[in-house]
Amino acid sequence: MKTWIVRTSWLVVVVGLTALIALMTWEPLVATPGKAPPPHAYRAEIVRDEFGVPHIHGHTDADVAYGVAIAHSQDDFSTLQDVLAMTRGRYGAIAGEDGAKVDYALALLDARGTADRQYMTLRPDTRALLEAYATGLNDYAKAHPREIKLANLFPVDGRDIATGFALRQPFFFGLGNTIGPLVAGTPLPLEHGPALGNAPASSPKPSGEPNLNGSNAFAVAPARSGDGVTRLVSNSHQPWTGPVAWYELVVQSDEGWHFAGATFPGSPFPFLGHNEDLGWTNTVNSPDMTDIYKLVLNADGTKYRMDGKWLPLEKRSVRLPVRFGPLVLPIDKTVYASIHGPVIENKNGAFAFRYGGMGSIAQLDAYYDLNKAKTYDQWHAILARHAIPSTNFIYADKAGNIAYWYNASIPLRKAGPDWRGVLPGDRSDLIWHKLVPYDSLPHYFDPKSGFLFNSNNTPFHAAGKQSDLSPDSVPPQMGVELRMTNRARRAEKLLDATDPIGPLELKRIKYDTGWERAGYVRQVLDAIAALDVRDNPRLAQAQKLMGEWDLDSDGKGPADALADLVMFEPMVASYDREPLPPARELLDHASAHLLKYFGRLDPPLSDVLRIRRGPGPYAVDLPMDGGSDTLRAATSWNVGDDGRLAVKHGDSFIMFVEWAPGKPVSSQSIVPFGAATTRPDNVHFTDQAALFSQHKLKPVHFFWADVEKYAVDPKVYSHQR
Template sequence: MSWLKSGAIALAALVVAIVVGLASWEPLVAEESAPPPQRTYSAEIVRSEYGVPFIYGATDADVAYGVAIAHAQDDFFTLQDVAAMSKGRYGAIAGEDGAMFDYAYQLLDAGGTAAREFPRLPADTQALFNAYAAGLNQYARENPDEVKLSGLFPVNGVDVAAGFVLRQPFFYGLGNVIGPLVEGEELRREYGSDIPGFPREGTQIDHATPTPMPGNETDDEATTTTQVLETQADARRPLVLPKGEEADHLGSNAWAIAPERTDGPTVLISNSHQPLRGGVAWYELGVQSGEGWHFTGANFPGSPFPFLGHNRDLGWTNTVNRPDMIDVYELEVDEDALAYRLDDEWRDLEVKTVTLPVRMGPLTLPIRRTIYRSEHGPVIRNDDGWFAIRYGGMGSAEQLDAYYRINKAQDFEEWQSQIARLAIPSTNFIYADREGNIAMIYNAAIPDRPEDVSADWRGILDGTRSDLIWDGPVGFEEIPSIVNPASGWLYNANNEPFTAAGAEDDLAPGDFSPVLGIERKQTNRSWRAYKLMSEAQVFDRATLEAIKYDTGYERRGYLADMYDALGALDESDLTPDLVEARALLLDWDFTADNKGRADALALLMIRDFMSAEYQNKGVYPDIREHLQAAVDHLSEHFGRIDPPMSDLLRLRQGDVDLPLDGGSDTLRASTTWSVEEDGRLALVHGDSFIQWVEFPQDGGRVRSRSIQPFGAATTRPGSKHYTDQMRLYVNHRLKPVRFYQDDVRAHAASTMRVTNAF
């Protein structure tokens, strides 16, 4: 029987070898990045009393190097996730969820695009990104015990650029096209206005003719056609990133008010709604170089510069917009799956096999996938056929340069000239400056689709027609913008750009081609902001604070639908607890202020109705089942159906646990939460970085205040800056922004010099 024993030993050895191989293969086969060009950098990191870093350097590149180190000191954990995404290796850290990003990385050719386009950027922009990469590499070398994935470093400027190329398209809905195509599901569509009544479960939501703002009505016949076409343009564009980013409710609020309406400064209020943690969570910082770069604001992990904020003369903020930026083409592919027909000839499909690392416990599995590409763009094969995707900003990395340039702009003309490049593929810009200018730019690199061809741009296009393959965006003059409206105010709350400045100044939808696919939607925040702004006589601090932190709802849209459905419920068919809950909700004051008995119930009810509308799901939740689930949750965890909402909704980080107000789609946004073991709802997405900027008209210094939900040291539990802004946040308070160097140093909690001298 010795042969059996020998066989068992051999089998055991083989199993061990396989396990060892699966545990160690990924770093060995991963493509190693060349380090950035060798150069000496030196920066000073000065932290405020709240730990917010201000980075000083002789050159812009020195500052970018310091930005990387400062951010790594506070959140190297997340920076590594972003670095792994930027190299197509996130699955080796985050398993199946990470592999979804890696598939998108390969499908979109993010690495190839960055490698091709990065060398074409101006030398100073390349230097900025290489310096940032050098800072990340230095922190990784000096802190090897924090590195999560072997071989992840060094990174270089091309790797950092690839992260931008990968993530930007998901802000305008690419994930909700890729996902259904990969799964062979129907793309989410919007439906016409011929569907009567409330959309019960299994029926469709009618979004085709949104209710206009008071005073914003336009010609009925022209508007109906435009509204239907443009609403359909937004049909498959809900804001969903690959699983794990919690981006289904990405939003934001923004306001700009001219000095004649404030009786003082030009005011800019930045109120972004992002996940509070992770790769698209805001990080606050300030920068100043000897080359004239002086800015304070916030960025996402993986960026060498702020994405929003202000310098001495001007500032801006962003809100997510939802234009039709994506077209899908059905290809005719030959039997061998090697070629596709375009007009009267057959073209070779580009074919590449990639290996996606998928971590499963201690092992990392190699999952093989085939990536296809046609002249249209990335190609996905499913049971229904072959589909190519083309999207705004595809194949470009110019946004890296555009963001850098607007950081250093000194006046509106210089700033707008960079926005006009449409290099930043999407997001609205709300602008204000020292000269009293305010502006709203519906920034979107909308495809320059030919209007003189027969095609349904909202449906699946004929992939055999080369005349449907557009090249580049429309001109800047074709997209909506408002500069210095007579009303003296501008706002956006992820609504259509046709309600922005009041009835006398708003743009007319009929002035813009339906082929542009500009969304025709309102959020409840938009209805509320429009009403409050239109009613205000003067925009002093108290008035603006009341608007920004408003917790009220308007009974319109999905909320009106929900209440109509509640009212239509037959009480004789309800249990006593549902009868009581229904009565509480029907008597609710539509204010999520922690005062009403129905606030907690309303909080649980509203979010999924909002999500159904915002994501174009086509159906609302079943009202009776949804009400029952809310009642069951409150009864189980609180022993009553009317607990104070602040007992239910919490801001939690470490050992700090605080009550919150606001709700999904209120101007005080507490949008998305996780359900904790104790039944409480811990906020994960909503009001995140808030910055309030005032540009005096007397030539004085720009003043600003800000807040973060937790603190500057976002993943460092041992730091005093892990939770030190939480109480200010829940109490609607802001902290001072230290912008000028004398103020920064006067309030410095720490100062350190960093260098990589060779």
């Protein structure tokens, strides 16, 4: 009997160990193997300047793309692998539940299928760029096998790179704010539009994270600059690390591609910046690009009704890998689709959704072409293809032109139905197939005011009082936003009141830390002032401080730290179109935090708000100014064990560009940390942080003669056919 029990026990142990081993190893074994690009030879020279920014030169554009992959891998191979895992539906095997949500979105949107179907519609030179970039990633992986964190991820090819675009682009205009509530079966956000706040969001956001994608952009024409110089300021607000953190670079080929700017992990070309002749930057806009339809299903849920007929509901099963510690669990999910688009079933029924840009990867051709445009007419003609689904474009060039396009793939809807609500899913006449003509979108070209701006606000406040468009210039069914951010109110006020807007004035405006007593700011301050807090001395002191606040997060006032904490949640609620939190709750949480960690309600803002990165020999812990909705943006933060707020999102890649009469383009830039994004033992891990903290910029060495003066360890990388 004892022998039988012992044998049974051993059998249980063996079975258990086998199951554990299986859960630890199954995912790479069943993953679909990748394909290497067709054989091709590449040769790229990578020269890093004194700040480690890569300047990549090649004979052909494809050579340069190969070098972009090598350089970016040297600085941030870890994040590049995350992005590649997303394109394969394997991110959950790295990032657990949050990663599995991205994998589900990949399947739901059929991003991989879109890339496969549309890949050969891309121009041959664009495909050549993608294949070269993929080859560079493969070569780096092969040369550094110890850095690979997910087995069987490589090789990758151009379709993998294209899939990343198909997956991430829709989340820039807020598609996640439609998918999330539909999956959960909770009420949709007001007008089911995007939450404002700049992931270029971005990738599907992790659970519990506010959708804080925002940016500032400024263009000043020669007539307003006071010195005849055309100026462009790119001030994107992105996460400081991760799949949509900016990576700075300069590219140059003998075929005429020459551009300085920044890109995201997984892209072979910059998304914003400048060439010799022109430049642009982007801010997230919030057009109504998505429509939701409630389907009528038959009894067994296999068909849906359309114009009185029953059509089969498309369905397919996907297996999502979800990491829990050392184990990776297989979770089976079913994704659905109708002729409207993707379908989500929840406790309230089955809902299809349709969005502008669905099923297209034409933005790959467009971004590449924008990099090489030489004139405004060329640049505008590329945008007018309607290939890039969303984001505002603010433009300037050496000819002295400035422009702003409210770029958006807005469906061409007929008047009558409530397009902001949930539509009947059994009427084909509500399924649109065309987009609003591009030239009917709000836009400005050389306004009389001499300046343009956007801070994630309505396009009807962009050029000052004398030049702004009227909201009545577009029909309401286009769903163009009418809201203003605090940043927009400040920018409009400061730009209107400043003449000329020279280099010092423009920098002062960009780094402004002020708040306007308007919108949610006024509501919060009025509500705090109206509180009866005689029963709580701490709240009474905090109320007094807030009443004396100078409406500036410059770090000079005693209430600045308290105000930054108080205003964060209302900013998020305003962007998310949700009710503002109760004033007493805001005051209580903020004051309790400061008293707990700093022993006072009025610590200097510089002691509380920090630029932190480490560990390692180049760790930094520096002061930061600004607030969650100031032009000097510290949008959100992580709370440290010591109670200090380590900024993780806000001012990220900043670039000032100038075209002076008769002179070549010049520019300066800065990022919060450094070029070696995830390399803590590299001097360039944080070597820009001190400058960033002090509102300083570094030079961009755009021309090769300048690059050579500051060249550090130039190297040539090649791939043989």
